[in-house]
Amino acid sequence: MADEDEWKKLSSDQKVQHTSWKARAEGYKECIKNFQKYDEKSPEFSKYLGLVKKFVTDTNELNRVQGLKATLLFVQRAHCAGKTGGEVISGILAKCFNSKPKLREMGIEVCVMYIEIDKNELAIEELLKGLSNKQPKIVHACLDAIVKGLSEFGTKVISVKPIIKQSIKLLDHRDKNVRESTKSLFVEIYKWIGTAIQTPLQGINPVVLKELEVEWEKLGSGGNAKQTRFMRSQQDLREKMEAKAAECEQAGGDAEQGDVAEVVDPYDLLEPKEILSQLPKGFYEKIEEKKWQERKLVLEPCEALTSFPRISPGDYGDFVKALKKVVSKDTNIMLVTIAVKCLGGLATGLRKKFQPYSILCLDAMLEKFKEKKITVVTALREAVDAIFLSTTIQAISETCVEFLQHKNPAIRAQTGYFLSRSLSKTKAALMNKALMKLFIQPLLKNIDHSTPDVRDSAYQSIGMMSKLVGESKLQQFIGDLDKLKLDKINEYAGKAVVGSAKAAQTNGGAKQTPAPEKATTSKQVTSKTAKTAPAKTTTSSAKPKTVKGGKKATPKSQSVEVASEQELGDEAVEELVSAHISAEEKSQITNMNWKERLAGLQSTFQKLKMLEKNTIPCQAFVRFLSLKPGWKDNNFNCLNEKFKILEFLALNAKFTRTSANVCLSSTVDKIGDVKCGLSAKTALSAICEATQFSWVVDQVIECAMGQKNPKIQSESLQWFAANIKEFGLTGVNVKFVIDKLKVALAATNPAVRTAALSVIGTLAMYIGDKVRMFFESEKPTLLQQIDSEIEKVKGSSPPAPTRGTKTSSAADSVDAAASDDEVEEAFNIDNMVTRVDISSKITDSLITKMSDKNWKERKEALETVIGILDEAKFVEANIGDLPVALKARLVDSNKILLTTTVNILTQLAKALGPHCSKHLPIILSNLIAVLADSKPQVRQAALKCMDEWSENTKISMWLEGDNISSALAVAKQTFLRIELFNWLSDKLGAAKKLPTSSKEGLEGCITVLYSCCEDRSGEVRAKAQAFIPVIMKHLSYDKMLHGTSKLGASSKSTIVALLEKAREQMPPPPAKTNKKASTTTSTTKQVVAEIPDKEETKTSNTGTSKNQTAKEKRTTNKRPTTTSKKQAAEEDTSPLFIPNQNGKEQRMKDEIKLKTIKWNFPTPREDLVTQLQQQLVPCVSSTLMSEMFHADFQHHLKAISMLSQAMSSDWASTVNCMDILLRWFTLRFYDKNTTVHIKCLEYIKVLFDKLIENSYKASDYELASFLPHLMIKIGENKDNIRKAVHGILKQVSNVYPASKLFNYIMDGIKSKNSRQRSECLDHIALLIETYGVSVCQPSAAKALKEIATNISDRDKGVRSSSLNAIVAAYNVSGDIVFKQVGRLNEKDMSMLEERVKRSGKFSENPPQQAVKAPASATNVVKKEKETKSQLPPSKQQIAQPAPSHSLNSLSEHTSSTVGMTDPLQIPEVAALLSQIQEVNIDQFLVPIEVPDCIKEFRAKQAQENSKKTLDVVISQLASPQIDASTTAAHQLYAVISRKDKWPMLEGKMDDLLTATCTQLRMITDRYLPMILKAQENREVAEISNESFFSLTKSNFSVLMCIFSAPVLASQASVYVMFDLLRTIVQLLINEQLNSLSEKDVGKLTQTMNMLVHRMLENCDPTAISCAIIRVLHDSMEAASKSYADVVVKCLWKFGRSVESLVSDKGPSSTGDGFQQQQLNIAALMAEMDRFWRFFPKTHPVYARIENDFPLRSVKTVVVIFCKQMGPKLADHLYMISNPESSDVVATVQKYSKMSMGDMKRRIAVSSERKENIYSLSTKSLEAKLSEIFKKVGHWRHCKQGVEELYDFQQDNPGFNIKPYLDLLDVAYRDYVKLALQKVESERTGVPIPEKPPVKDLFAYLNGLRQKAGLPSLSREQIRAQIDQEKDADNCVQTKILAPNTTANQSQNLQSDVPTTSTRTGPTSSGLMDLKRRLEEIKQGINRT
Helix, strand or coil, X not given: CCCHHHHHHCCHHHHXXXXXXXXXHHHHHHHHHHHHHCCCCCHHHHHHCCCHHHHHCCCCHHHHHHHHHHHHHHHHHCCCHHHHHHHHHHHHHHHCCCCCHHHHHHHHHHHHHHHHCCCHHHHHHXXXXXXXXXXXXXXXXXXXXXXXXXHHHCCCCCCHHHHHHHHHHHHHCCCHHHHHHHHHHHHHHHHHHHHHHHHHHCCCCHHHHHHHHHHHHHHCCCCCCCCCCCCHHHHHHHHHHHHHHXXXXXXXXXXXXXCCCCCCCHHHHCCCECCHHHCCCCHHXXXXXXXXXXXXXXXXXXXXXXXXXXXXXXXXXXXXXXXXXXXXHCCCHHHHHHHHHHHHHHHHHHXXXXXXXXXXXXXXXXXXXXXXXXXXXXXXXXXXXXXXXXXXXXXHHHHHHHHHCCCCHHHHHHHHXXXXXXXXXXXXXXXXXXXXXXXXXXXXXXXXXXCXXXXXXXXXXXXXXXXXXXXXXXXXXXXXXXXXXXXXXXXXXXXXXXXXXHHHHCCCCCCCCCCCHHHHHHHCCCHHHHHHHHHHHHHHHHCCCECCCCCECCCHHHCCCCCCCCXXXXXXXXXXXXXXXXXXXXXXXXXCCHHHHHHHHHHHHHHHHHCCHHHCCHHHHHHHHCCCCHHHCXXXXXXXXXXXXXXXXXXXXXXXXXXXXXXXXXXXXXXXXXXXXXXXXXXXXXXXXXXXXXXXXXXXXXXXXXXXXXXXXXHHHHXXXXXXXXXXXXXXXXXXXXXXXXXXHCCCCHHHHHHHHHHHHHHHHHHCHHHHHHHCCCCHHHHHHHHHHHHHCCCCCCCCCCCCCCCHHHHHHHHHHHCCCCCCCCCCHXXXXXXXXXXXXXXXXXXXXXXXXXXXXXXXXXHHHHHHHHHHCCECCCCCCHHHHHHHHCCCCCHHHHHHHHHHHHHHHHHHHHHHHHHHHHHHHHHHHHHHCCXXXXXXXXXXXXXXXXXXXXXXXXXXXXXXXXXXXXXXXXXXXXXXXXXXXXXXXXXCCCCHHHHHHHHHCHHHHHHHHCCCCHHHHHHHHHHHHHHHHHCCHHHHHHHHHHCCHHHHHHHHHHHHHHHHHCCCCCCCCCHHHHCCCCCCCCCCCCCCCCCCCCCCXXXXXXXXXXXXXXCCCCCCCHHHHHHHHHHCCCCCECXXXXXXXXXXXXXXXXXXXXXXXXCCCHHHHHHHHHHHCCCECHHHHHHHCCCCHHHHHHHHHHHHHHHHHCHHHHHHXXXXXXXXXXXXXXXXXXXXXXXXXXXXHHHHHHHHHCCCCCCHHHHXXXXXXXXXXXXXXXXHHHHHHHHHHHHHHHHCCHHHHHHHXXXXXXXXXXXXXXXXXXXXXXXXXXHCHHHCCCCHHHHHHHXXXXXXXXXXXXXXXXXXXXXXXXXHHCCHHHHHCCCCCHHHHHHHHHHHXXXXXCCCCCCCCCCCCCCCHHHHHHHHHHXXXXXXXXXXXXXXXXXXXXXXXXXXXXXXXXXXXXXXXXXXXXXXXXCCCCCCCHHHCCCCCCCHHHHHHHHHHHHHHHHHHHHHHHHHHCCCCHHHHHHXXXXXXXXXXXXXXXHHHXXXXXXXXXHHHHHHHHHHHHHHHHHHHHHHHCCCCCCCHHHHHHHHHHHHHHHXXXXXXXXXHCCCCHHHHHHHHHHHHHHHCCHHHHHCCHHHHHHHHHHHHHHHHHHHHHCCHHHHHHHHHXXXXXXXXXXXXXXXXXXHHHHHHHHHCHHHHCCCCCCCECCCCCECCCCCHXXXXXXXXXXXXXXXXXXXXXXXXXXXXXXXXXXXXXXXXXXXXXXXXXXXXCCCCCHHHCHHHHHHHHHHCCCHHHHHHHHHHHHHHHHHHCCCCHHHHHHHHHHHHHHHHCXXXXXXXXXXXXXXXXXXXXXXXXXXXXXXXXXXXXXXXXXXXXXXHHHHCCCCCCCCCCHHHHHHHXXXXXXXXXXXXXXXXXHHHHHHHHHHHHHHHHHHHHHHHHHHHHHHHHCCCCCCCCCCCCCHHHHHHHHHHHHHHHHHHHHC
């Protein structure tokens, strides 16, 4: 019993799993109690997630009841219940629905509860699965559950479409209960959707249908059910409905009356039918048959197929094309009717999917209205009405306008009726002013047509338009009609019925035959409207409309009336003038004395000022002023006075064009006058005010261009260019102006051409880049100037006109009151071009060829189209079937043809211009699909094409229909999603307002957008999330939020978070302004911030404050003044930064959580700029914001100035906003203004200076978005920008880890900009020199390997910089760098080795350390420790010198004893001494005389130390620090000037010359431009002229000293001589030297010339001659004439010395006994042959340098050798490859007068000798020498090795073995040298000089040993002991003294050989002596 009750101890979750039914029953009961207690988010619920299914599937039915109760509570209360929905409902279906009624009812409750917790889709999906169960009970229960859920939640929660599809077949179920439940379901659905349920049930059993109809009739109209139960996410809806019901109860009304039933479209309930595969077999072939019976056989089945209410989308292009051809060209009326019905049915079944074909079909059908048969006309009406439902009124506008002007009256009439019906189905918001204007013009013409139907259709269309948009908006277009016509229009407007679009759409595909138009219209009119409408129209037509303000609105066509008057005769003029001025004044004006005339004019002017405006006889005075001498007055004072009077009359009197005609030509004649031209221009501008600017411009330009005086032409054009900005371009005949500009551009006078170019630039401000296309026929040079003018104004917006006609105010008021939807252009560019009709060239054969199976045929057809478009340039809208054919090619599998097609479409868009809108729907879907292509070039071409089409169409047309949403819905098209989202963001971000139809298209994209936000691709997610704010701008947050209702819980939470974030980024709604203020806006709608510096302001309709609005109202039609702006600017005294302490942290968190887009882009994107603006809004003031994001760069400069001021005043806020400020500066990096770049970098430099002062440490978040963009500026062409960037990077390393900075610089190396790569590599070298190789990330090996890849770069600078970076690493790490760079090709490795060799030997000292005064080792170590202690802890590790491979062998003892002078402090010595007993050793420490051999050894050791010191000084010679380099040069000069020091320079000459050459290059490339730049900017340079010349002179002094000594000069190698000679010559010809003082430059030039002469005289002749040829080769590659001339002179100088070099006497010797080396003629000949092969006589370089002296000089040198050596010269040609084709060999043969046979034999013999001599290559010689030294190092084979080494020296006298000897220890090296001398003595018989005997030394040493109790040693033993001590002493001394080399380098350098004296202190060598002697004493004591 105890065992049976054991389960009672278990917990509830364990009981429900127990095997005992009692335990489970008890567990269920406990769960019911516990579930009621638990909180909703209690973790206890999670324990039951896997157990709930077992609750409903318990094997015991009684337990199952309890389990269902517990499950219901669990679902109702648990927060995690949604996870169990699928398994629980499936369990209920399996175990509860086929059980007892109680279980069945409880199971239904559980299922409905899942719907309540937002698992509606999951619950219905599982229940629908149950409908296919075999057990009728389960099916019945599932139906009941669905009915219950539907009745409580409604169709908004439960979608009825899948339910209807699954339930229809259950009406024929075998079980009666199932059938009855199904009927109940359809009755319930009818309650919600009404009659829409009838359409999908048309095919069921008629009996069942009748039963259902009976039930439906009992319910009434249906569709009025209300939701009674709500999901958890619908609680806000529930509250609204309850509140509404409460209001209705209080009002005593019915709560249901206010609700509008949801309209369900039956079309959505139907399953689409696929018909393309069901077309008759051979349809496309048989439709072309000649017999009409055959065509009918295939058309009749098509009619049946297209009659289905809903058709599946697909590619119907070919099908529509075939049907359209039947409609257009078939002569059989019956077939035409069938084809029309097919097209109408297809449009009805496809709806919006038919949009691409709508315009194509509409053209053919409207054309077919010429048929008179009623059957055809009726079918056409139905078809065109169905087609309209698939498109919009904007899309069909051009087509309707075209056919409203057709010559056939029937077509005109039916088009008018069609337009009327279309307008009735159009929303008023879509009818903007532009569309109304477009339609009204042809309709007004049709009102006067002779055919009644045409007139009626026109009246009906205008009446429908009036009904749609309102009478007031239409009045401005029809205001000039007579009363009868207006009454007729108003009559039709009263009869019109608008808003039947939805009724037409919900028709469900049922086709109704429309009655004749008049009958239809009459039936729609009620008697009430028929009576009241005429009264209204009479009132409206009798009284003109009055706008607020008391002004009468006039029609737009009359808005700019120009006053006119009749011409006055002479008598009338005399009478009118006499009435206002006296006869004396009249006589004065016509007097011949200019003073009298001037007095009369001034008096007349004063009287005119006293008159009232209306009383001035304007024309009379203008004509009076024209009387002799009139406008040809010779006195400029009189003319100026007349022009003033003319200006006054134009501005203050009724000045008409009649008056203007009198004076215009005379005024233009004087516009070029120097003294009165300005007055004439002012008068012309005043006349423009009085008459009309466009009219005056035509007169002025026509008159001016007819003049012969170029001054008049140029000044007139300049006047026009200046006045455009004041008057605007509205009304100006631009085409006429451009024609005159072409004449001006062809003028011979440059001033006229310049003026014409300025006019073009001004026009480009208004027209844009399109102005260029009118000048494409001009010459290329002129086009470049035009492009330059256009580029100047690119991106700048035209200013608002400030002057204009006086009668324009009323027109502006009417325009503002009529419509603000669209701003009209000042001109129509379409009217300025001549369009060509190419429809005749688009033949059927061409269209057929474009779809040919052979790709070559298709390509040929596309090329034909390109030719047609190139020829036409601008084409008319009618282009035949070309768009359809191109659409088919957009899916071509051949990528080349696909790209060609896209390019053709781009060209077609340019050719069509505004007519693109007609053809866009045809190609749109396929064009978007091209973005899915995997090739970037194809996608880029498609984007370019889309941009071109979007420029010529409205963006709203792209959004209509579901083209966008369908394209985005394909999940596999990742590229399409990325590109399309990006493109839409750009276009929609710039769009201000979208029509309703476009918004509907956008709403269709919401679902796809949400799925893309959770796409697998990260880039798709980023683009989709960035698009959310853009789409929300045009829709609304509520609509976007409503779109999440069908998402899952997890997805919904994610999307809602994104929506909330986007909502925060949305700008605030615009402030509401009163209607009066709206009439005062400027002609453009562009919102521009107020600029205090500018003279004029613009106002906007949105975003303006109330104060601004009131201000605008007061200043309407007045010129704005600058005073008000200054006051407004002074009023803004708010701080620039808004306090926001945690702003930066929050922004960082948002970016980490991907709530914001990362600041990563190749070019700035609109979404990122918008995001930055939103981030700056809460941080900075509005004034600063307007300056930062203004379009003008001047405001950017002002913003930087404001930020600079704020940095000093509010440093804390600057730091808090530093992240977003740096991002704003990165945007400015992409501007094209250099001034902005410089100012930005200056600010950033100051910012980082302050950060360093405050010890600020920047985070990754702050600099990750800044450094990558800063790297781009390091590659700028301007040197000052590059220097500034380098300086900033140095600053960054003080606030940011250098290792992290290194990664960003490495990313900069990947740029395509070679300068950027080079500069980045230079900075990497600097980082390595400063911080060591530890800065390289992720490791030194990986970083150096990547750097090494740039050694093979094409750019010379990149190669050099990469080599310098690796050399910097080599100077720190040593030879291990060669392993780290990885495998390099032979060429790259040789370059690297050569650069390392030139850089000097590897040194342990820190790089770039200047030579310091001598200091003790202790002080050095102490200073290093102090320096490290001052560093921050994070940088102490970096400050430590990097480990070196040469130091790895040092022991801890050696490293610890550095700097110790007391041997007792050495631990080992102390330990050793502790073991020794105390013994008096004073007797042993008597002073001893140091033997000569030890002196010699120490002298050699000191010499070695001096050489090491010399290496350090040589390396300092190439230092970028001027003082260090100058000091090193002086020290080297002191050494070189002493002959006794020359042995120290042995083997170091190449290093010395390389270092000097490096410094000379820095002088040329860095210091000299730095000085010149400072002189230009009048700034203080970083290097003074004195320092520059001091550095230059010191380096040339070193060189002059070297090359004055043949011993030193001859040591230079060929490569070093080539590099040095090239550098000197380039400095010699550098033109920048001319900018310095003539005295210093003259001395410098003289020194360089003298140096080159010394080099030619004293260098190794082989080295200098080969170097000259190589430098000449370099000058040819540079193609520099001056460079080549100098080198040729050097070659001539060498040619004069050939005779002495090749003489039989051999090389000469100098006075000091130095024997000059012999010239290697073979090497020189090979070098000249190489030059001759590279630059033969026909090479184009000689044309560039304008002579062939280099080649002739080389040939002359060869001839000189021939004359001196004769046939012997042939023996020296063995180094020439391919002698048969060598020009050098041919020249030698010619001038040596040798036969070809002799020449070949000599060359063959010399080649054999060459093989014998050079059989061993350099590598083989090195290998052989290595083997020899192995023997030398072995004690057994040492003698044999020495003998082989001697033989090797004799066989290879030119091979230098010194580097191999240097690797040996000093003592062993001396031994080897002595052994070589012995071998030489034995073989030559010359004895070796003996050293002095050392007998006394041996005796003295043995005496000491005896005193110490040690046995005596033989001489051999003593010698062996000395040798061992030498080795040990040498090793220890090297280790101990190495760190002190730097400290003692100056002292060692100044002394020749350190003097040896008696020991005064324990030196390092003394320590070893002491240690050795102590060891001997210890051994003696042990023996005793």
